[in-house]
Amino acid sequence: MKGITIVQQVATLRLRSDETVAPVSRRLFGTFVEHMGRSVYTGIHEPEHPTADAAGFRRDVGALVRELGATCVRYPGGNFVSGYRWEDGVGPVENRPVRVDAAWRSLESNAVGLHEFTGWATEMGLEVMMAVNLGTRGAAEAAELLEYCNLDEPTARVAERRRNGADAAFGFDVWCLGNEMDGEWQIGHKTADEYGRLAAETARLMRFIDPGVELVAAGSSSAEMATFGEWERTVLRHTGDLVDHISLHAYYEELDDVSDFLASSARLDRFIDEVAMIVAGVEQELGLTKHIGISVDEWNVWNTTRFNQVDKEPLLTGPWRFHPRIIEDEYTVTDAVVVGSLLNSLLRHADRVSIANQAQLVNVIAPIRSEPGGAAWRQTIFYPFAITAAHAHGSVLTVGVEAATLTTPTYGDVLQLDATATFDDDRIEVFVVNRSQTDAVDVALDTDGFVVESATTLTAPDDGDRRTTNTADAQPVAPRALAVEPGSATVQLPPLSWNHLRLVRAIEAGARTETQEENA
Structure with missing residues (x-):
C-alpha cells in the first residue's frame, strides 16, 4: 500500500528481566472527565436512567469504568476550567445557578459539582487530579478551593464544606495550575511570562496552605505550537522550584496516509524526549536537585480536522444547550492499534x-460510549487501555527490536513493530503493535529463560476491515486469543494489530504443562 515498504516479515524482541527503565507508576493509567458535551451529563450521571444509583450516577457506565482500570482522573477540565466558578457546584443542588460555559458554548446546570464528583470518583477507585481556574480567576480563588478541599482547620471554607456534607477533607494530592494557557482558544489566554508569573504566585500561595500538594504547570498544548519549547523554558524559569510536573498534550488523527497515523507513537516519543531535554536544561540552569515530571494529562486519538472543519461552526453559532453532543468520535480498529x-x-x-x-x-x-436512557458500551480503544492497565506492573523493561522498517511520509523509516514490556513477580508482559497493514509477522522472543504462556490480539474482524467500529447495536471488535505452542518462544502477530503476550519462566511453563497432562 501507498507509503509502506516491507523489508521482511520476521522479527526478534530481545528482553532481559534485569534491564529496567523505571517502575511502572499507576498514574500512567489516568483518565479525564471534563464538563464538556455528554461526558458528565448522560455520560457518568443520568438520574433518570434505569441503572442510576441514589446519587444519579449510571451503574452500567460505572461497571465499564471499573473494567477500564483507570487509576486517577483529571477534573473538571480542560477548556471548561478556565471559566469555572467552583462555588457554583457546592451547596444544595436546587440552589445552584445555571451558567453559560463559553469554552464549549453550553449551559452548565452544576447538578454535578465538587461533592458529587468526588463521591463518584471515590466509589470508582479514582484519585482526583483537580484543576484550578487561571483563566478568569487567580491565586486567591485557587487557594480558597484548596482550603475547602484539603484543610480540617476551623475556617469559614472548611465549615462550609462540612455544612455541605463532607466532614472529612477530600485530600486531593495533585493540582493542575490552569489548562492550555498557551492557546488562543483558551479563556484567559496568556503569554508564557504572564502565565509563568501567575502560576508561580498561585503555586506559592497553595504551598503556604498545604505544603504537601503536587502541582502541575501548564506546558504546550501540542508540539506544533509556535511557542513550543520557549513556552516550557519560560514557564519553568518562573515555577521550577515550586512545581512537580509540567503538562504535555498530544492528540493524533488519521489524515492522508494511514502509515503516518500508525507511526503516531514515534511522534509522541520525540515530543516527550524534547520536553524532557528542555526540563533537564532548566533544572540545571536553576540548580534544582529534584526532577520535574512530565504529565501527559491529555492524550488520545481525536479527529480534530473534522471537528474544526465540520462540527465547530454549528457549535459556536447555534443555540445555547445543555450537554450538546461534542466530538463523540467512533473509533476504528486502526484507532485502537494506535x-x-x-x-x-x-x-x-x-x-x-x-x-x-x-x-x-x-x-x-472516549473509550466508553453511552446513550441517554439506553446502552453503554466499549469502543475499540477501550481494550488496549484496559489490558495494559491490568497487566503492566512492576518495572518497565528495555526492549530491543529487530524488525522490518516501514517508510512513512512524515516520520521517515519506523520499525514494523512497536513494543514495550514490564516485569513483575516472575512474569514478563509484552505489549506489541504490528504496524504493517498487510503482513503478519513471526516474532522470536530472545529472553533469559522466558517462554510464551498466553497471547491476545486486537485486530480487524474476519472480513479484514480496519475501519470497523463498535456501536450500541453491535460490538464486533474485541480481543481474541492467539494460538501459541506450550513453552514456545515464538508467536505470529496478525497485520495491523495490537497484542499482549504473557511470558513465564520456562521451568514454570514446563511444570504447568506436566500438571495439565496429568490432569487430562
Missing part, C-alpha cells in the same frame, strides 16, 4: 512521564 502504541510510548518513558490521562472517559473522544 492507542495501544501510544500507551507503549508512555511506558517507554516511565523514567520521565509521571502522570498520563487519556482524554476523555465517556462519550467525548
Whole structure:
C-alpha cells in the first residue's frame, strides 16, 4: 500500500528481566472527565436512567469504568476550567445557578459539582487530579478551593464544606495550575511570562496552605505550537522550584496516509524526549536537585480536522444547550492499534512521564460510549487501555527490536513493530503493535529463560476491515486469543494489530504443562 515498504516479515524482541527503565507508576493509567458535551451529563450521571444509583450516577457506565482500570482522573477540565466558578457546584443542588460555559458554548446546570464528583470518583477507585481556574480567576480563588478541599482547620471554607456534607477533607494530592494557557482558544489566554508569573504566585500561595500538594504547570498544548519549547523554558524559569510536573498534550488523527497515523507513537516519543531535554536544561540552569515530571494529562486519538472543519461552526453559532453532543468520535480498529502504541510510548518513558490521562472517559473522544436512557458500551480503544492497565506492573523493561522498517511520509523509516514490556513477580508482559497493514509477522522472543504462556490480539474482524467500529447495536471488535505452542518462544502477530503476550519462566511453563497432562 501507498507509503509502506516491507523489508521482511520476521522479527526478534530481545528482553532481559534485569534491564529496567523505571517502575511502572499507576498514574500512567489516568483518565479525564471534563464538563464538556455528554461526558458528565448522560455520560457518568443520568438520574433518570434505569441503572442510576441514589446519587444519579449510571451503574452500567460505572461497571465499564471499573473494567477500564483507570487509576486517577483529571477534573473538571480542560477548556471548561478556565471559566469555572467552583462555588457554583457546592451547596444544595436546587440552589445552584445555571451558567453559560463559553469554552464549549453550553449551559452548565452544576447538578454535578465538587461533592458529587468526588463521591463518584471515590466509589470508582479514582484519585482526583483537580484543576484550578487561571483563566478568569487567580491565586486567591485557587487557594480558597484548596482550603475547602484539603484543610480540617476551623475556617469559614472548611465549615462550609462540612455544612455541605463532607466532614472529612477530600485530600486531593495533585493540582493542575490552569489548562492550555498557551492557546488562543483558551479563556484567559496568556503569554508564557504572564502565565509563568501567575502560576508561580498561585503555586506559592497553595504551598503556604498545604505544603504537601503536587502541582502541575501548564506546558504546550501540542508540539506544533509556535511557542513550543520557549513556552516550557519560560514557564519553568518562573515555577521550577515550586512545581512537580509540567503538562504535555498530544492528540493524533488519521489524515492522508494511514502509515503516518500508525507511526503516531514515534511522534509522541520525540515530543516527550524534547520536553524532557528542555526540563533537564532548566533544572540545571536553576540548580534544582529534584526532577520535574512530565504529565501527559491529555492524550488520545481525536479527529480534530473534522471537528474544526465540520462540527465547530454549528457549535459556536447555534443555540445555547445543555450537554450538546461534542466530538463523540467512533473509533476504528486502526484507532485502537494506535492507542495501544501510544500507551507503549508512555511506558517507554516511565523514567520521565509521571502522570498520563487519556482524554476523555465517556462519550467525548472516549473509550466508553453511552446513550441517554439506553446502552453503554466499549469502543475499540477501550481494550488496549484496559489490558495494559491490568497487566503492566512492576518495572518497565528495555526492549530491543529487530524488525522490518516501514517508510512513512512524515516520520521517515519506523520499525514494523512497536513494543514495550514490564516485569513483575516472575512474569514478563509484552505489549506489541504490528504496524504493517498487510503482513503478519513471526516474532522470536530472545529472553533469559522466558517462554510464551498466553497471547491476545486486537485486530480487524474476519472480513479484514480496519475501519470497523463498535456501536450500541453491535460490538464486533474485541480481543481474541492467539494460538501459541506450550513453552514456545515464538508467536505470529496478525497485520495491523495490537497484542499482549504473557511470558513465564520456562521451568514454570514446563511444570504447568506436566500438571495439565496429568490432569487430562
